[in-house]
Amino acid sequence: MANDVLRATxxxxxxxxxxxxxxxxxxxxVGILLLLSFFSPFESDDRRVVPRNKPPSQEFILGTTGSGxxxxxxxxxxxxxxxxxxxxxxxxxxxxxxxVGMLTxxxxxxxxxxxxxxxxxxxxxxxxxxxxxIAAIMQGEMTVLSLALLLGILDWAHPSKRYRAMILSLxxxxxTHTAIFSGMNALKVVVQEHLPFLIxxxxxxxxxxxxxxxxxxxxxxxxxxxxxxxPSIGTLIFWGNYHHALLRRRVWILAAPIAxxxxxVVGFYLVSLSLSEYLDPRTRLSRLTMEx
Amino acid sequence: xxLLKEFILPRFAQWLIVIFVGVTxxxxxxxxxxxxxxxETLARMQMYQNIDPEAVQAMRATLLDLYGLEGSVLxxxxxxxxxxxxxxxxxxxxxxxxxxxxxxxxxxxxxxxxLGTSILIAWTLxxxxxxxxxxxxxxxxxEGLEKSLITVYPVPYYILAFVLLMAFTFYLPIFPLIGGxxxxxxxxxxxxxxxxxxxxxxxxxxxxxxxxxxxIMAKALTTTEKSSDYVQYAQMAAxxxxxxxxxxxxxxxxxxxxxxxxxxxxALFGGALIAEFVFGYPGIGTTMYTAINNxxxxxxxxxxxxxxxxxxxxxxxxxxxxxxIDPRVRYR
Numbered sequence: 001m002a003n004d005v006l007r008a009t010x011x012x013x014x015x016x017x018x019x020x021x022x023x024x025x026x027x028x029x030v031g032i033l034l035l036l037s038f039f040s041p042f043e044s045d046d047r048r049v050v051p052r053n054k055p056p057s058q059e060f061i062l063g064t065t066g067s068g069x070x071x072x073x074x075x076x077x078x079x080x081x082x083x084x085x086x087x088x089x090x091x092x093x094x095x096x097x098x099x100v101g102m103l104t105x106x107x108x109x110x111x112x113x114x115x116x117x118x119x120x121x122x123x124x125x126x127x128x129x130x131x132x133x134i135a136a137i138m139q140g141e142m143t144v145l146s147l148a149l150l151l152g153i154l155d156w157a158h159p160s161k162r163y164r165a166m167i168l169s170l171x172x173x174x175x176t177h178t179a180i181f182s183g184m185n186a187l188k189v190v191v192q193e194h195l196p197f198l199i200x201x202x203x204x205x206x207x208x209x210x211x212x213x214x215x216x217x218x219x220x221x222x223x224x225x226x227x228x229x230x231p232s233i234g235t236l237i238f239w240g241n242y243h244h245a246l247l248r249r250r251v252w253i254l255a256a257p258i259a260x261x262x263x264x265v266v267g268f269y270l271v272s273l274s275l276s277e278y279l280d281p282r283t284r285l286s287r288l289t290m291e292x
Numbered sequence: 293x294x295l296l297k298e299f300i301l302p303r304f305a306q307w308l309i310v311i312f313v314g315v316t317x318x319x320x321x322x323x324x325x326x327x328x329x330x331x332e333t334l335a336r337m338q339m340y341q342n343i344d345p346e347a348v349q350a351m352r353a354t355l356l357d358l359y360g361l362e363g364s365v366l367x368x369x370x371x372x373x374x375x376x377x378x379x380x381x382x383x384x385x386x387x388x389x390x391x392x393x394x395x396x397x398x399x400x401x402x403x404x405x406x407l408g409t410s411i412l413i414a415w416t417l418x419x420x421x422x423x424x425x426x427x428x429x430x431x432x433x434x435e436g437l438e439k440s441l442i443t444v445y446p447v448p449y450y451i452l453a454f455v456l457l458m459a460f461t462f463y464l465p466i467f468p469l470i471g472g473x474x475x476x477x478x479x480x481x482x483x484x485x486x487x488x489x490x491x492x493x494x495x496x497x498x499x500x501x502x503x504x505x506x507x508i509m510a511k512a513l514t515t516t517e518k519s520s521d522y523v524q525y526a527q528m529a530a531x532x533x534x535x536x537x538x539x540x541x542x543x544x545x546x547x548x549x550x551x552x553x554x555x556x557x558x559a560l561f562g563g564a565l566i567a568e569f570v571f572g573y574p575g576i577g578t579t580m581y582t583a584i585n586n587x588x589x590x591x592x593x594x595x596x597x598x599x600x601x602x603x604x605x606x607x608x609x610x611x612x613x614x615x616x617i618d619p620r621v622r623y624r
Contacts, residue, residue: 265446
């Protein structure tokens, strides 16, 4: 049943939403690049396996880097790592957000007030300086996983407020009362009855999380604050700048990660745009009238 | 009196809590680090010369005192607060005789000039274009504008700035690569024009990103507002479209937008780290970046603190003047 609904939704989106069509095609290209990294003839840390600093040619589609790596295969690793970092960050961040949102929204009262005011304080703390501070302190010890963890821990306050608002309105619905009267405990009500309502919101939110995490990953790496030994979109740009790729007219070293990051974020954003449009009851109404 | 008690005081308390939590976090994080700044500094000093062990001990004591690392963590915390409340952010660890206050004082002007101007321009531009595009959704210009801004919006700011830098200082060298101005500061046309010339590209990068964001928000709000009954009534009454849009619709969408504007103006004190880094602009972001590279924790903490206070104060102010902007928001 659920599968059918999902398939129908995707079919609808594909048919009616231009941005979903474009977005999903872009994301598919990104996904293929990611999968290709598993078939790379080189390891991600193999150096001097190909001639150095060769411009793009038939043999090396995206050229080669100063340390003798193939630009194309390096890019596939970079995409994989960047998406992994942001994926883990999104997962952690949204899990905390859902828990906090459900807790405050469902329990209400004093617990809600205390936790909400803490959340409000956390929201105004500027995240980028804080991240840079932590990253600077951890300098040299930052790994891909710890970066992902860090991003996740810092990205839950805003979404948790949205989930809280949603749960607040669900709590007053009849089915909640029915569930409580039939003897369900609070945890079960929230998880079984309320969580399904959150999922659409969660989907659109996850994309926003991806955008933020990719942006921060690039920013921290460019500042030299992430794990520079692991290829990612940001570290590729960092090393390109470090070796003065621009001044030495080796622009392909920088162009590939820049293009990849733009593709990634635009793909994600277009999909999220079509999703939130699809979920908005007002546009759904106008779409229904159009279909008739 | 009820106004003070029920409206102003809770918000003021929230402001205090936010700053308290922020200051505490900025205090705790450097202390979780395995790196000891005193040992680091001493190691840096002993790198090229031999120093008498007794002198090293004396220096260690002085440095501990200077960095506020003496005594237990609780004592340090209390001392840290005492200093912060006096408005003293401590000495800079990297550029020593200068204090963090002085470091910030030199660079904050550049940041306020650059960011303040571009935030205001982007806000006005995004509001106007977004409202127009939301009101006339099917015109060719509004569709074109929307498509291009939607593509620009999700691009990470660094990438946007870097591409602009590549395009306009390298391939088409019409703008300077780094710096904030040429010559000595003076109230002459020559100096002012060089400030504008140096600031143009960083400002442009900020304006593009911020305008895209504002445009998308303004368009969504206007689209919702346009379906209201009063708009249809006004249209039937044949009021001029311009008047309906700017006097009624836009005014009703103003509230969240003003909030955002005040928050981004509050965030100004954190500086535009990436913008200033990319364009080599001498603002507070660059100071922060240098501080990070030199392990200057006092400066990092000082600037972080300043930006927390900036945002918290901005959101306090906006909360307090809400009822003035929108009479529908009654304080409880």
